[in-house]
Amino acid sequence: MEEENTQSLERFIEMVQGSHICMMLIYGKNGEELSGRPMGVNKVDANGTMWFFTKRSSQKADVIDDNGKVAIAIVNESNNNYLMIHGESSLSDDRLKMKDLWTPLMKAWFPLGLEEQDMVLIKVVPTEVNYWDSKGGQMVVLFNMLKAVVTGKVYNEGEHGKIALEPQL
Secondary structure: OHHHHHHHHHHHHHHHOOOOEEEEEEEOOOOOOEEEEEEEOOEEOOOOOEEEEEEOOOHHHHHHHHOOEEEEEEEEOOOOEEEEEEEEEEEEOOHHHHHHHOOHHHHHOOOOHHHOOOEEEEEEEEEEEEEEEOOOOHHHHHHHHHHHHHHOOOOOOOEEEEEEOOOOO
16 A cells, blocks of 8 residues: 555656646635635645645634645646645744745745744645646647547546545654
């Protein structure tokens, strides 16, 4: 099972590479209410952990403190794949991790840089990934769609599957 989990983890990381923006869906305090917001994908570690910057004073930080269940939707146009990632989130004040993830672009949200006191990281540990993988570049996808139209056959959207990840803490 460990080898299967390693292969699944590698596949997940490969599919996320090149993604810069996602929609993070956070379940409310009661576990029923759902809200979403665009977030920048800062990094996916080798163990699959995803990292995002936010402000501790934000509403999403309050909700994550109460209920860490999240879903992350990614449309990765460069790889022609689509992901719905389910996981557990928590807040981290790890300043060394922040320094490792920091880019100059982050100053748009945190003008004081790493000295910003309201800055915190959202750590997401994925537990399950649903994916749709079209395999191939945009031209290949477009060609296959056109071929389906011309031949009258249904377009093959590619591979759809589920990856169950064992949390790697």
